[in-house]
Amino acid sequence: MTLSLETIRRLHAWRDGKPTPRGNVLNVHITEPEDLLILTFLRMGGESRPWGVAIGTLAEGPQFFTAPEARNRELVGNMMVEVGHLLLSHFDHPDYSDIGPTEYRESIRQVWLPGGTHIEMLQNIAAAYARSRWQRDDIDTLRSLGNLCNALFIENQRPGQQTVISATDALRDCYVFPTANIRQGHLGHLLGWLKPAHSRDEQLDGARTAERKSVATVLNPDVERDVLQPLVERWGLAQKANDENAMATAAQGIHDALTSELRARWQETADAVEFLNADSRKRNVGLRDLVQDSNKYMFKSWGERALREAAGEVPYWPNVFSDNNTRVAGREFQKRNASAQKARYLLVHGDRELQREELAAGHGVIGTVTAVDVKHKRWTVTWTYPELPTLKEADNLAMAGVPSLVLAVVSVDLDSKTLELKPKWSREKNVSGQRYFAADDGRWKGRHLVLLDDAAHGLTERKAVTTGKKFGNDDIVNLLGQNARRHAAYDFEGRVVVDAPEEADVS
Numbered sequence: 215m216t217l218s219l220e221t222i223r224r225l226h227a228w229r230d231g232k233p234t235p236r237g238n239v240l241n242v243h244i245t246e247p248e249d250l251l252i253l254t255f256l257r258m259g260g261e262s263r264p265w266g267v268a269i270g271t272l273a274e275g276p277q278f279f280t281a282p283e284a285r286n287r288e289l290v291g292n293m294m295v296e297v298g299h300l301l302l303s304h305f306d307h308p309d310y311s312d313i314g315p316t317e318y319r320e321s322i323r324q325v326w327l328p329g330g331t332h333i334e335m336l337q338n339i340a341a342a343y344a345r346s347r348w349q350r351d352d353i354d355t356l357r358s359l360g361n362l363c364n365a366l367f368i369e370n371q372r373p374g375q376q377t378v379i380s381a382t383d384a385l386r387d388c389y390v391f392p393t394a395n396i397r398q399g400h401l402g403h404l405l406g407w408l409k410p411a412h413s414r415d416e417q418l419d420g421a422r423t424a425e426r427k428s429v430a431t432v433l434n435p436d437v438e439r440d441v442l443q444p445l446v447e448r449w450g451l452a453q454k455a456n457d458e459n460a461m462a463t464a465a466q467g468i469h470d471a472l473t474s475e476l477r478a479r480w481q482e483t484a485d486a487v488e489f490l491n492a493d494s495r496k497r498n499v500g501l502r503d504l505v506q507d508s509n510k511y512m513f514k515s516w517g518e519r520a521l522r523e524a525a526g527e528v529p530y531w532p533n534v535f536s537d538n539n540t541r542v543a544g545r546e547f548q549k550r551n552a553s554a555q556k557a558r559y560l561l562v563h564g565d566r567e568l569q570r571e572e573l574a575a576g577h578g579v580i581g582t583v584t585a586v587d588v589k590h591k592r593w594t595v596t597w598t599y600p601e602l603p604t605l606k607e608a609d610n611l612a613m614a615g616v617p618s619l620v621l622a623v624v625s626v627d628l629d630s631k632t633l634e635l636k637p638k639w640s641r642e643k644n645v646s647g648q649r650y651f652a653a654d655d656g657r658w659k660g661r662h663l664v665l666l667d668d669a670a671h672g673l674t675e676r677k678a679v680t681t682g683k684k685f686g687n688d689d690i691v692n693l694l695g696q697n698a699r700r701h702a703a704y705d706f707e708g709r710v711v712v713d714a715p716e717e718a719d720v721s
Contacts, residue, residue: 219574220390228392231414233407235389237567239498242384243322243376243505244491247273251304251325252487254479255335255431256472258284259438262338265290266469267297268476271304272487276480278473282449282465294339295352298359301325306517307358308524315517322376322505325366328401328483329382331430333370336378340364340534358520361531365516368532369508372550374557376501376508381486388490393421400425401482408489429479441471500560507556545682548674555671562666563617569666576604578611578666579633588654591640592624595633595663602628605667611635614664616645621665 227234244250248271256266265284270276279296281289302310305323327333344360346353370378385391385404392414397403406421428434433442445467452460519529537543562568572578581597597603605611609623621635637653644650651657 219571223390224392227390228414231392232411232417233389233391233404235493235495236387237565238495239565240388240490240493240495241498241501241561241565241568242379242387242490243324243497243501244487245324246321247271249321249323250487251301251323252276252480252483253301253325253327253332254476254483255332256433256475256479257335257431259432259435261285263287263290263342264294264297264335264339266472266476267293268473268480269297269300270480272484276477278469278476280469280472280476282461282468283446291348291350291356294343294359295355298355302355302358302362305362305512307362307520309358315513315520317510317513317517318506319509322509324377324379326379326381326384326483326487328429328479329380329399331432332479333367333378333380335431336363336367336370337534340367344531344534358523360534361519362516364532364534365512369512369515372511373554374504374507374560375511375553376505377512381483384490385486388493397421397425401429401486402427405482405485405489427478429482433475437471437475442468445471498561498564500557500562500564503560504557507553541682545678548678548681552671552674552678555669555674559617559669559671563612563615569614569664572666573600573664576600576602578614578664579603579605580664581631581633581662583658583661583663584632586654586656586659588656591637591654593621593635593637593658595635595665597631597633605633610638610668610670611665612668614666616648616650617668618645619643619650620668 223234223236250272252268252270252272254268255264257263258265261284263284264281266278266280268276268278277300279293281293283289299310304325306313306315308314340360340363342360343356344364346356346360348356350356366378369375370380382399382401382404385401385408386398389404389408391398391404391407393403393407402424403421406424407417409417409420411417411420432438445464449461449464449468452458452464515532519531522529537546558568562572569578573580579595579597580599581595583593584596585594587593605623605626607623607625611621611623613619613621618639620638622638624634624636626633640653642649642652642655
């Protein structure tokens with residue numbers, strides 16, 4: 215989005231005294247309640263592994279799991295085994311589900327989290343368990359959980375994906391809030407703005423009150439200090455004294471306190487989903503293709519490997535910390551670019567607000583067909599907006615709302631603000647019940663059109679494939695990016711002191 219447009223939108227929202235809808239459609243997919251899992255975490259200050267977890271579908275409600283001492287690796291591991299069974303079952307891991315993962319589903323399996331800190335916990339879990347060499351009977355469950363969390367964390371970073379959804383990001387994608395960017399990272403603050411109120415000041419006060427309570431993975435300092443710290447100390451003293459009754463009493467108190475906090479975070483995420491479900495706006499038609507892509511990506515990055523592992527094979531699981539070499543990193547960079555271009559391409563034609571953003575950035579024009587060369591099938595279009603588009607010869611333009619009608623840019627005259635275009639279709643076409651003339655039909659003359667830059671995501675996808683290929687040992691990318699695992703550490707005098715291990719034991 216452009217900063218100028220966003221500033222105008224926010225000023226309008228402030229004038230109205232409430233959040234305003236962003237565009238005339240919703241650009242976030244919401245799956246069926248039984249397929250929508252809400253996942254929230256709590257962690258002890260300074261620790262990276264979960265202290266408590268709330269997990270459950272929108273249809274069935276949450277289950278709560280806690281450990282009385284987050285620094286106790288064994289207790290946290292036991293808790294995460296139980297959580298792992300539920301998360302792996304939701305995504306149809308073949309060892310925990312009768313269905314098994316599949317590339318094609320009528321309804322996508324989603325996981326919703328309150329915000330960014332909860333999504334970061336997915337990577338923390340992956341780092342703790344995906345490569346763990348911990349000697350315990352249920353280590354396979356923890357490893358499978360770690361690999362799934364790694365796949366979910368990676369998928370969350372792919373533009374346009376509809377599998378891992380941050381509730382704060384979803385609300386910001388659908389509404390314009392009259393408040394500072396930094397405050398929009400707080401889910402309670404956003405929900406406070408969305409609650410009905412009599413005046414702007416009343417809504418502002420509600421939002422400010424809501425943001426005083428943490429919805430992140432850490433607790434409010436006073437709650438952790440005054441409520442939980444005494445209980446944890448009591449549990450530790452009881453453990454040293456081998457007093458099982460005192461341990462159980464303290465553990466129950468810790469569980470109750472953490473459950474109250476987890477429930478609030480789970481419910482706020484559910485409230486965000488329900489609010490979006492109640493929105494009367496239609497879903498962007500481009501979401502259908504994005505959902506299909508999300509199913510395919512998730513199956514390729516995780517489901518296919520899980521099936522192979524369940525069959526007794528040893529699949530390659532992506533490294534939690536690195537792409538291993540620059541060629542893989544380059545390929546993934548191009549794949550992300552392609553996903554961003556494709557998501558924009560699919561959504562922009564179904565959303566007029568996104569079209570305004572494209573035009574304001576110069577990625578298209580609003581104009582009139584002033585001449586139609588029937589013999590050579592060439593059009594002359596005179597544009598009125600924007601003042602200076604970013605178009606050049608050989609670019610492609612698509613009609614807004616009809617991405618299948620594409621025109622190639624033959625020439626651009628900035629002085630007269632005219633384009634010479636060559637349509638890439640010939641005969642009359644029928645798209646979604648709307649009839650469009652043949653390219654050489656003179657009735658196109660005088661038509662007012664919105665033409666948008668046609669993203670070449672297919673070309674970028676081919677770049678990703680080419681980047682990922684290995685051409686030989688002399689290739690410049692290989693020379694710059696030797697496998698980091700085989701690098702040696704050197705002291706200041708240049709002597710080899712230790713070889714880097716193939717895989718680090720991060721458990």
